[in-house]
Amino acid sequence: MAAIRIVPTRATRALNLLRTVQFTHPPSCPCHSNPSHHHHHGNNMITAKRALATPISTSQQKEYAFEMAASSIRFGPGCTKEVGMDFKNMGSKRVMVVTDPNVRKLEAMRQVTQALEREGVNFKVFDGVRVEPKDSSIKEAIEFARPWRPDAFLAVGGGSVIDTAKLMNLYTSCPEASFLDFVNAPLGLGLPITKKLFPLIAVPTTAGTGSETTGTAIFDLVEKRAKTGIAHRNLKPTLGIVDPLNTRTMPSAVHASSGLDVLCHSLESWTAIPFSERVPRPTNPINRPAYQGANPISDIFSLKALRDTVTYLPRAVKDPEDHEAQSAMLLAATLAGVGFGNAGVHLCHGMSYPISGQNPGYQHPGYEVDHTIIPHGVSVAVTAPAVFKFTGASNPERHLAAAECFGVDISQVKKESAGEVLGEALASFLVKLGDQPRGLKHLGFQNEHLDALVEGTIPQARVLMLAPSLEMQNVDVEREQLRGLFEEAMEY
Known part of the structure; x- marks a missing residue:
């Protein structure tokens, strides 16, 4: 039997066009979804023709999608001891361990160093993180990391430690970048992070920042007397090891x-x-x-x-x-x-x-x-x-x-x-x-x-x-x- 070819009528084509407009310009109508449009509905056909000829400025278009990004999370009492196996599984040869002077004395750091030694993973410790970091303390941390040429990072501490480790990772992975390149606009250039960073595992010892899941790092930009930071999903840790035993030492x-x-x-x-x-x-x-x-x-x-x-x-x-x-x-x-x-x-x-x-x-x-x-x-x-x-x-x-x-x-x-x-x-x-x-x-x-x-x-x-x-x-x-x-x- 010969195939029957259905020719869409003018009305069908118009209906299809309307449906396309409806689903590509949320919420429902190109006029309402775009703050730069003030045409009345009577002018919609003219508007549609103009839109085909000259696309609306994207700076005025509302968002139509959202993206879900979070680190992998492992939760459970005692799971810190698995971190050595994680780095071994990733094939990491030189792990930069990042912490602060107080956390360095705690059980969480003892667990971490034992786990790395047990698996024969080579590591070096930076314990100079400042609580509530400043741009100067971040730069010192970056200068410590670069010559050692790490191929992975491990943050053990609160949000200040995890955020500092994220930025050490970023600027070690992108040595040619200037410090303000990725810093949030208008204080910095706010460039996107296009490069794949080294693996970063975060072991939080405080129950607050959620930094183990996010692509955000915050610090004081002293010259501007303002806190700012860098935010991009490529900055997020590879894995967050969320171990309730590590917060028992919190005052x-x-x-x-x-x-x-x-x-x-x-x-x-x-x-x-x-x-x-x-x-x-x-x-x-x-x-x-x-x-x-x-x-x-x-x-x-x-x-x-x-x-x-x-x-x-x-x-x-x-x-x-x-x-x-x-x-x-x-x-x-x-x-x-x-x-x-x-x-x-x-x-x-x-x-x-x-x-x-x-x-x-x-x-x-x-x-x-x-x-x-x-x-x-x-x-x-x-x-x-x-x-x-x-x-x-x-x-x-x-x-x-x-x-x-x-x-x-x-x-x-x-x-x-x-x-x-x-x-x-x-x-x-x-x-x-x-x-x-x-x-x-x-x-x-x-x-x-x-x-x-x-x-x-x-x-x-x-x-x-x-x-x-x-x-x-x-x-x-x-x-x-x-x-x-x-x-x-x-x-x-």
Whole structure:
């Protein structure tokens, strides 16, 4: 029987064209999906013809996809002892072990060195990592690594150690690069990492940063008085060995501040703008940022991490022998890392960088360091009640769902009160946790510091672009909003 050829009618062709437009320009219509289009629907045929002739500027096109990237994770008490076999399996001959002076004395480092020696893996230790790294300490670490020509890296410590190891790996793999090449714009050039880096295994000894899962490394750029960093999925560790035995040595103060980082990671990634609202759409997938906006996969990790943090952090801080709570917090840190490592963070983190970078002389109790320090989790959480009160109107449902995680009965709460209710729940949680500075004033900041804090926040475009309710198109309005937030955060 001869094949029947179906010739599409004009109506069918038009319908197919409409379907194509619908599925290639989310959310539903090329006018609404593109902020540069203000045509009425009556002009759609003209618009469609013009679009075929002259493509819309990609700088104005909204994102249409999100990408999920996270390190491989191995979780379990005692799994640190497998790390020697991992490097042997990878064929690594020269492993650079990265740690800090305090962690060098701990059981985690003893486990690691024994594991490497047992498998006959050649290694060298760098223990000069600075807690809350500066660009100078990062450069010193890079200069230590390069002459030894390592073919793999092993980070044993908290976020500062893991972030330093990531950057040692990057600049050892790319010796021709200038330091600012990959640093986030506008402070650096923000170039994508196109080269494959050496294997990096991360063994976290704190339950907070989630750095073992992410392609982000943060440090102080001293000259600019601002914290910044490098963010690209090629920077993420090959493997995170998440061993609950390694966090048992954490002092209570470190449990608290690193746990507050988990709290804000999960809250910020849960409330970030949706990925489909972010501009510009990348012209090449390698330019798609690591921080993409809230998305359906990150949401699952972020909300679970938030619930677990509210449940287990107070227990972990209160009782150093509550190993169940400590283990749950370590897993929550990793879950939040997967969530925010792809969705991103926003205002709490953007504002925290100048808070810690412009420390007026505060020394957080419980931290054994020879310099003044506002721990990262403290600098992030101190603005949280003000931030989520401000962002509540952007997505009341999400803010109420977050408030519910803190045990708030939201059944009678009006949508317009969502931000206020979440802000109050956060403030109450922080107060009950104990030993937390109740606002910027308690860190030593005064009103005369506010302008410098605002100016230190504005360059954090990578995270601020994900902040709901922030007006970044008008820098004067943005300054005013940020100043209002810092004022509100002076005391809670």
